[in-house]
Amino acid sequence: MTRRMKWIQLGVLAALIVLLPLLFPSGYYYRVGALIFVNALSVVGLVILIGYAGQISLGHAGFAGIGAYACALAPEHLGLHPGLAVLLGAGISGVMALLIGRPILRLKGYYLAVATLGFGILVSMVLTNERALTGGPDGMVVADPGLRDLLRDLGLRLSGGELWYGVSGLVLLVGAWIALNLLDSPTGRAMRALHGSEVAAATVGIDVAAQKLRAFVISAVYASVAGSLLALQNQYVTPDVAGFLHSVEMVTMAVLGGVGSVLGATLGAAILTLLPQVLTVFAEYEQLVLGAVMIGVMIFLPQGLLPSIARRLRGTSE
Amino acid sequence: MSLLEVSGLGISFGGLRAVEDVSFSVSPGEIVSVIGPNGAGKTTLFNMISGIYRPGRGSVRLNGQDVTATAPHLLARMGLSRTFQNLQIFQEMTVLDNVLAGYHLTERGPVWADLLALPSMRRRAAEVRRGARDLLARVRLDKAAEQEAGSLSYGALKRLEIARALALGPKILLLDEPAAGCNAVETEEIDHLIAELAASGIAILLVEHDMKLVMRISSHIVVLDHGQKIAEGDPATVSRNPAVIAAYLGTDAPTEDPAHADG
Numbered sequence: 001m002t003r004r005m006k007w008i009q010l011g012v013l014a015a016l017i018v019l020l021p022l023l024f025p026s027g028y029y030y031r032v033g034a035l036i037f038v039n040a041l042s043v044v045g046l047v048i049l050i051g052y053a054g055q056i057s058l059g060h061a062g063f064a065g066i067g068a069y070a071c072a073l074a075p076e077h078l079g080l081h082p083g084l085a086v087l088l089g090a091g092i093s094g095v096m097a098l099l100i101g102r103p104i105l106r107l108k109g110y111y112l113a114v115a116t117l118g119f120g121i122l123v124s125m126v127l128t129n130e131r132a133l134t135g136g137p138d139g140m141v142v143a144d145p146g147l148r149d150l151l152r153d154l155g156l157r158l159s160g161g162e163l164w165y166g167v168s169g170l171v172l173l174v175g176a177w178i179a180l181n182l183l184d185s186p187t188g189r190a191m192r193a194l195h196g197s198e199v200a201a202a203t204v205g206i207d208v209a210a211q212k213l214r215a216f217v218i219s220a221v222y223a224s225v226a227g228s229l230l231a232l233q234n235q236y237v238t239p240d241v242a243g244f245l246h247s248v249e250m251v252t253m254a255v256l257g258g259v260g261s262v263l264g265a266t267l268g269a270a271i272l273t274l275l276p277q278v279l280t281v282f283a284e285y286e287q288l289v290l291g292a293v294m295i296g297v298m299i300f301l302p303q304g305l306l307p308s309i310a311r312r313l314r315g316t317s318e
Numbered sequence: 319m320s321l322l323e324v325s326g327l328g329i330s331f332g333g334l335r336a337v338e339d340v341s342f343s344v345s346p347g348e349i350v351s352v353i354g355p356n357g358a359g360k361t362t363l364f365n366m367i368s369g370i371y372r373p374g375r376g377s378v379r380l381n382g383q384d385v386t387a388t389a390p391h392l393l394a395r396m397g398l399s400r401t402f403q404n405l406q407i408f409q410e411m412t413v414l415d416n417v418l419a420g421y422h423l424t425e426r427g428p429v430w431a432d433l434l435a436l437p438s439m440r441r442r443a444a445e446v447r448r449g450a451r452d453l454l455a456r457v458r459l460d461k462a463a464e465q466e467a468g469s470l471s472y473g474a475l476k477r478l479e480i481a482r483a484l485a486l487g488p489k490i491l492l493l494d495e496p497a498a499g500c501n502a503v504e505t506e507e508i509d510h511l512i513a514e515l516a517a518s519g520i521a522i523l524l525v526e527h528d529m530k531l532v533m534r535i536s537s538h539i540v541v542l543d544h545g546q547k548i549a550e551g552d553p554a555t556v557s558r559n560p561a562v563i564a565a566y567l568g569t570d571a572p573t574e575d576p577a578h579a580d581g
C-alpha cells in the first residue's frame with residue numbers, strides 16, 4: 001500500500017519534470033526549472049529533518065554553502081573533478097552535521113535551531129571574509145564540469161539551461177526516491193515515532209538522540225548537494241548561498257508545501273522560486289513575503305499546502 | 319530467580335519524597351500489582367524502573383544485572399517494555415505503524431539499506447508486518463490498522479499501547495492503568511489478555527485502580543501510600559490489612575472512579 005504510494009509520487013514527479021518544458025515560453029525557463037529542482041532538493045532534505053524527525057534547523061544554508069564552495073574551490077586548489085567535488089562537499093557537510101549534532105541532539109528542546117543558526121552565520125562569515133580564498137562578498141567563478149561537451153561528443157546537443165534542468169531534475173528524483181524509501185523503513189518510522197513521543201519511542205528501543213542525528217546528517221547532505229548543483233549550473237558562487245535568508249527560505253518552502261510530504265516540498269519550492277521570477281516586486285520584498293507566507297501557513301494551513309488539499313479532496317470524495 | 323528486583327528505591331522532587339525506600343521483586347509469569355491512592359507514587363515508581371527518571375536512592379536489577387538509571391532504549395533491548403497512564407501514542411502515524419515502531423529492535427538494519435530500500439530488508443519487513451497485524455488482532459484493532467492513531471477512542475488507544483509494548487517481545491511488561499477509561503467489556507478483555515501474557519511466561523508489573531481486576535488476577539500486591547510501601551502480600555492478605563483499609567478510606571475508596579486519571 002505505502003509502496004504503491006511511493007511509486008505514484010515518484011511517477012507524478014517524473015511526469016512533471018518531463019512534461020513541464022512543453023509549457024515553457026522560452027529557453028530561459030529551463031533555468032528557472034533547474035533552480036526549482038535544486039531548491040526542492042534541499043527542501044526534501046528538510047522534510048526528513050523537520051517533517052519526519054520534528055527537528056528544526058535555521059542554518060541549513062551553511063551546508064549549501066559548503067557544497068557550493070567545494071565545487072568552486074576543490075577543482076582549483078586540489079585539482080579535483082567538479083563531480084567529485086560534489087561528493088567532497090557532501091562528505092564535509094555530513095561530518096560537520098555529525099560534529100554539531102552529536103552533542104546538541106542529546107539535549108532536549110530547541111537547541112538544534114540555535115546551534116544551526118550559529119553555524120550558518122559562521123559559514124557565511126568565513127566565506128565573506130576569507131577574500132584571498134573565496135573572493136569575499138563578490139564571490140568566485142566555478143569551473144565548468146565539462147558535462148555539456150561530454151554529451152555533445154556523445155551526439156546530444158543541449159543548451160546549458162536544458163542540461164542543468166535535466167541534471168537537477170534527475171538528482172531531485174533520486175533525492176525524492178531516497179526520502180520516500182526512508183519514510184516506510186525502520187529508520188523513518190523511528191524518526192516519526194520520536195517526533196510523536198520521545199518517551200514512547202525510547203521505551204520501544206529507539207535511540208532517540210541517534211535517530212535525530214541521522215536525520216540531521218542526511219538533511220545536511222541534501223542541502224550540500226543542492227548547493228553544489230547551484231554552483232555548477234550558475235558557474236558562479238557568492239556567500240549569499242550560505243546566508244541566513246537562504247536558510248529561512250528553505251524552511252518556508254518546506255512549511256508552505258507541507259513539511260511531511262516530499263511532493264509538497266517540491267510544490268513549496270516551486271511557488272517560492274517562481275514568485276520573485278514572475279512578480280519583480282516580490283524580489284524586492286522577499287523577507288517580508290517569506291515572513292507573511294510563514295505566518296499565513298501556520299494560521300490557515302498548519303499541515304502545509306499539499307497535505308491540506310489532499311485532506312480536503314479525501315474529505316469530499318468519501 | 320526473580321526477573322526484576324527493586325530494592326530501596328526512592329526519589330524526591332524538591333522537598334517532596336515521591337517514592338521512599340520501596341522494594342519488591344517480580345518473577346517470570348507472575349502478575350505483581352502496585353496499588354495505592356492517587357499521588358501515592360506508582361507512576362513515579364514505573365518511571366524510575368523504566369529509566370525515565372533517575373532514582374535518587376536504591377537500585378533496580380533486571381535478570382540479575384544492575385540497571386539502575388539505565389536509558390529506556392537500552393532497557394528495551396534487555397526485554398523491559400511498558401505502557402503509559404497518560405497515553406504516549408504516535409498520533410500522526412497509522413495504528414499499524416505504531417505497532418511497527420514497536421518492532422524497531424527486530425527490524426532495524428544499516429541505515430543505507432533503509433535509504434536505498436535494499437531487497438534484503440523487504441522479507442524481514444513482511445514478517446514483521448504479519449506479526450504486527452496478529453498483535454492488532456489480539457487487541458481487536460486489526461480493522462483500524464490503516465487509520466491514523468489520533469482518530470481512535472481512548473479505550474482503543476490503551477489497547478494500542480499494549481500491542482506496541484508487546485511488539486518488542488518483552489520479558490517484563492509494565493502496565494500503568496491499562497483499564498482506565500475502559501468500559502466493563504473492554505476491562506474484561508484486558509483482564510484476559512494480561513492473564514494470557516503472564517501464562518506465556520511474561521513477568522507483569524501492573525498499576526490499576528479497578529480493584530476487582532487487581533484482586534482477581536494478581537499473584538502479589540504491593541501497596542503504596544505517600545511514596546512508601548505500607549503493605550504487601552497475596553490479594554486476600556492485602557485486602558484484610560488494616561493499614562491498607564485506612565489508607566484507602568483516608569482518601570478514595572479503592573473501587574471508586576477508575577477513570578479518575580492523574581498525570
Ligand SMILES: Nc1ncnc2c1ncn2[C@@H]1O[C@H](COP(=O)(O)OP(=O)(O)O)[C@@H](O)[C@H]1O
Pocket residue numbers: 331334336354355356357358359360361362363580581
Ligand atoms: N516530574 C515530577 N516533578 C514533580 N513532582 C512529581 C513529578 N512526578 C511526580 N510527581 C509527584 O510525585 C507524586 C506521586 O505522583 P505519581 O507517581 O504520579 O502518583 P500515582 O501514579 O500513584 O498517582 C505526586 O505528588 C506528584 O505530584
Ligand SMILES: [Mg+2]
Pocket residue numbers: 360361362403580581
Ligand atoms: Mg499514576
